[in-house]
Amino acid sequence: xxxxxxxxxxxxxxxxxxxxxxxxxxxxxxxxxxxxxxxxxxxxxxxxxxxxxxxxxxxxxxxxxxxxxxxxxxxxxxxxxxxxxxxxxxxxxxxxxxxxxxxxxxxxxxxxxxxxxxxxxxxxxxxxxxxxxxxxxxxxxxxxxxxxxxxxxxxxxxxxxxxxxxxxxxxxxxxxxxxxxxxxxxxxxxxxxxxxxxxxxxxxxxxxxxxxxxxxxxxxxxxxxxxxxxxxxxxxxxxxxxxxxxxxxxxxxxxxxxxxxxxxxxxxxxxxxxxxxxxxxxxxxxxxxxxxxxxxxxxxxxxxxxxxxxxxxxxxxxxxxxxxxxxxxxxxxxxxxxxxxxxxxxxxxxxxxxxxxxxxxxxxxxxxxxxxxxxxxxxxxxxxxxxxxxxxxxxxxxxxxxxxxxxxxxxxxxxxxxxxxxxxxxxxx
Ligand code: AMP
Ligand code: GLY
Numbered sequence: 426x427x428x429x430x431x432x433x434x435x436x437x438x439x440x441x442x443x444x445x446x447x448x449x450x451x452x453x454x455x456x457x458x459x460x461x462x463x464x465x466x467x468x469x470x471x472x473x474x475x476x477x478x479x480x481x482x483x484x485x486x487x488x489x490x491x492x493x494x495x496x497x498x499x500x501x502x503x504x505x506x507x508x509x510x511x512x513x514x515x516x517x518x519x520x521x522x523x524x525x526x527x528x529x530x531x532x533x534x535x536x537x538x539x540x541x542x543x544x545x546x547x548x549x550x551x552x553x554x555x556x557x558x559x560x561x562x563x564x565x566x567x568x569x570x571x572x573x574x575x576x577x578x579x580x581x582x583x584x585x586x587x588x589x590x591x592x593x594x595x596x597x598x599x600x601x602x603x604x605x606x607x608x609x610x611x612x613x614x615x616x617x618x619x620x621x622x623x624x625x626x627x628x629x630x631x632x633x634x635x636x637x638x639x640x641x642x643x644x645x646x647x648x649x650x651x652x653x654x655x656x657x658x659x660x661x662x663x664x665x666x667x668x669x670x671x672x673x674x675x676x677x678x679x680x681x682x683x684x685x686x687x688x689x690x691x692x693x694x695x696x697x698x699x700x701x702x703x704x705x706x707x708x709x710x711x712x713x714x715x716x717x718x719x720x721x722x723x724x725x726x727x728x729x730x731x732x733x734x735x736x737x738x739x740x741x742x743x744x745x746x747x748x749x750x751x752x753x754x755x756x757x758x759x760x761x762x763x764x765x766x767x768x769x770x771x772x773x774x775x776x777x778x779x780x781x782x783x784x785x786x787x788x789x790x791x792x793x794x795x796x797x798x799x800x801x802x803x804x805x806x807x808x809x810x811x812x813x814x815x816x817x818x819x820x821x822x823x824x825x826x827x828x829x830x831x832x833x834x835x836x837x838x839x840x841x842x843x844x845x846x847x848x849x850x851x852x853x854x
Contacts (some may be wrong), residue, residue, distance in 0.1 A: 426731060427452040429483060430466065431503070432473045432494025433459045435756070435791035435809040436716035439723040440492055440730075441466045442787065447731035454488065460800050461790025461808075476503045483512050490515065490735050493692070499712050500526035500573060504692070513738035516692040517712050521683070524694070524710040528569045528578070528609050531710050538682030541674055541706040543567065543699075546610040552596040555608055559588050565613045570595050572604025576652050576765070581613060614699040614706055619662060620718045621671055621696045626737050627689035630680065631744035634725050635663040636718040642765060644841045651765040652806060655842030658721040659753040659817050671698065671705050679710075691737070717809050720756035720789050724813040725749045753817035755824050755843045756809045761792070762835025764805035770794075772802040772834040780830055784823040786812045788831070802833055817843055 426449045430440050438461055444450050445465050456479060458468030471478040474497040483491060491507060493499055493516035502519035516522075523530040535542040546562050548571075549555035559566075568591045570578035578601060582588035588610075595605030618640075622633040636658045642648040663671075675696060683690045695711035695718070714722070723730070728748040736742050761768035770792075777800065780788055789811050792804015810828050814820035821843040828838060 426450050426489045426735065427486070428454070428731065429486070429488040429491040430455045430494065431479060431491065431498055433457045433462065433468075434494065434716055434804075435758070435789045435806065436714055436719040437494040438462050438465075438789040438791070438809075439720045439811070440494065440714075442789065443723045443726055443730045444492075447729045449729070449735075450731045454482075454486070456482065459790045460793035460795040460803070461788070463795055473498050474501065476501045476506055479503060480506050480510065483507060484510060487512070489513065490731070490738050492516070492734060494713065494716075496522065496525050496573060496711065496713050499692075513735070515734050515738050517690050517694075518688070521688050521690045521692075522712040525712040526573055527571055528709075529571050529607060532609055532611075534682060534686070535707055538678050538685070540678050540682070541704060543614050543706060543708070544612040546612070548607060548609050549596075550607050552592050555592045555596065555610070556589060558610060559585050562588075562610060563612070564588075567611045567613050568592075569609045569611070570601050570605040571607040571609065572601075574601050574604045576650065577601065578604060579650070614701050614708065616699045616701040618708070619698045619700055619705070620656070620715050621663075621676075621698055622693060622714060622718065622722065623676060623696070624693045624737065625680065625690055626740050626742035627684075627691050628740075629742050629744050630676070631742075631747045632668075632676070633722050633747075634658045634660070634749050636715070636721050637662060638715065638718055639839060639842055642760075642837075642839075644839050649765055651760070653715070653717045653758065654760065654839045655755065655757045656715070656717045656721040657753065657755040657817060657820070657843035658718075658725055660751070667700070667705070671696075675705060675707060716791075717756045717758055717806075720809045720811045721754045724754035724756070724787065724811050725752070750813055752813065752815040753820045753843075754811065754813040755817065755820045756789070756811040757824050757828055757838055757842045758791075758806050759808040759810065759828065759831060759833075759836050759838045760806050761802055761804070762837060764837070768805050769835065770801070770803050771796075774800045774802060774807070774831070774833045776831040780810075780827045784812065784826070785814060786810060786823055786827040788827070807833065807836070
């Protein structure tokens with residue numbers, strides 16, 4: 426089997442890693458890949474958002490299956506373009522990807538199908554009306570730009586001044602581009618977050634092991650939001666009763682709602698939940714796997730991912746083929762100095778040799794680039810040190826031991842991923 430993976434972050438490295446373990450996979454291309462993926466797949470210099478380039482490549486090379494990592498190509502319609510050319514692909518259609526591509530689409534979907542979510546104060550296209558609405562809201566207030574904003578589109582405003590600043594930046598100064606022209610205001614939910622991911626062919630679905638992300642940059646959930654500074658997975662995150670409630674109150678109505686709206690959803694669906702005192706509520710849908718959640722999820726995989734996804738793309742999906750290692754896993758993200766703000770690139774990375782196979786640790790690359798034979802940083806999130814073990818404590822200990830031998834100039838990481846301190850949650854983390 427020849428497989429194309431679209432994307433070039435830690436999530437895609439994890440996909441390449443697991444697909445490469447399958448006896449049926451003989452070739453993997455990754456577009457564009459990164460400095461770590463290049464050792465496990467052939468990296469192709471096509472941006473993940475370049476749908477035309479990806480289609481031309483796939484028409485020429487005819488991969489037996491394509492898996493899409495990031496949201497941008499999905500929202501741009503890559504899955505439709507591939508299917509129209511009989512190229513098997515795992516990923517939702519452009520219309521289905523609106524669940525992530527438009528917060529308004531997704532909120533209206535949730536309300537229409539009575540799926541528990543934060544109360545909405547309103548949708549605004551006009552800054553004056555949005556400001557006028559602020560007199561009837563409670564703080565903290567959650568404000569969301571409608572479109573894709575690479576993680577910068579949600580603000581938890583603590584007071585009216587912060588709320589006005591967001592409206593000004595997004596709607597008057599266009600600082601978020603067209604994605605920020607429309608804004609949703611909603612209630613702030615409190616509780617613990619849970620990333621619940623399913624994969625479906627539109628008829629059947631399987632849920633992947635549960636994970637928790639750590640979104641803030643600093644220990645104890647302080648500082649600005651990031652794409653995710655680390656994630657862990659253990660079955661204890663999801664007791665049977667909570668799984669049951671999520672299935673009945675959220676997953677089933679979501680899949681029925683999609684079908685009722687005439688949308689066949691095929692691919693991964695990430696359901697970001699807040700577990701509140703009145704039950705789980707949907708914070709967001711993503712039309713793809715999470716990053717760094719995928720690294721923790723796939724570290725626990727105990728089956729042939731390529732076989733399962735090939736079946737899925739051919740609409741013969743068999744959820745019972747998924748098997749997971751018991752125990753736990755963790756992924757600790759090593760980031761560049763300054764991230765999630767401006768950061769330097771091109772810093773040499775040292776200490777990776779020797780880490781890889783020790784104690785089941787796998788270093789998954791995100792923003793790395795091979796320049797000659799020197800591995801350098803090329804992004805905000807640089808590496809994800811990933812480990813599965815019989816207990817969460819053991820996974821965390823081994824992963825941090827590996828982290829300690831890796832070095833690059835300005836390297837920052839959280840020291841509380843998967844620990845009690847890292848679990849302390851406040852609204853909006
Ligand atoms: P989103 O872009 O919708 O994925 O939201 C990003 C993050 O903002 C979520 O993972 C939560 O941490 C936070 N968030 C979004 N909506 C809410 C809400 N209604 N209440 C509290 N936190 C929220
Ligand atoms: N880690 C959150 C996300 O992938 O959206």
